Amino acid sequence: MNDPGSLKGIKVLIVDDSNTIRRSAEIFLNGCGCEVILASDGFDALAKIVESHPDIIFIDVVMPRLDGYQACQLIKQNPRFQSTPVVMLSSKDGMFDKAKGRIAGSNEYLVKPFTKEELMQTIKMHTL
Known part of the structure; x- marks a missing residue:
């Protein structure tokens, strides 16, 4: 499954x-x-999710204003988007951080720096 267009659309x-x-x-x-x-x-x-209805969301944990955990909770509380897979991105790879991501409703937790292969695998796993 090395077709470069395998995630088309x-x-x-x-x-x-x-x-x-x-x-x-x-x-x-x-x-x-x-x-x-x-x-x-x-x-x-949140604005872009409502506007574009993504198939999968990768979200950084540590951000200003509204962090990844808070944003993930808001996404998962919305009936229109709760089935959309949310993947936390973080440079923190501790068990506590991953557990906190799960509690917020995330489907997966990727540690930065991530590779192209990790991104592709995660997308395939949750969308195909």
């Missing part, structure tokens, strides 16, 4: 306050055929 929302992380993910995923939507924080993400 899947809408992916990347939420991170780091422009570098957003751009890296966008470059990785555009090459796989995904439609990539970018948001810089939790509030921005």
Whole structure:
């Protein structure tokens, strides 16, 4: 399953306050055929989710204004989006952090820096 277009048409929302992380993910995923939507924080993400109905959401844990845990809880509380997979992104890989992500409702927890393969695997696992 190494077809570069194997994720064609899947809408992916990347939420991170780091422009570098957003751009890296966008470059990785555009090459796989995904439609990539970018948001810089939790509030921005909530607006983009309503606007574009992504198939999967990758969200950074540590962000200003509304962190990833809070944003994930809000997404999962909304009946229209509660079935949308939410993947936490964090440089913290402790058990407590992962547990907190699960409590917030996340479907998965990826530790930064992530690879293109990790992103693709996660998308395939939750959307195909």
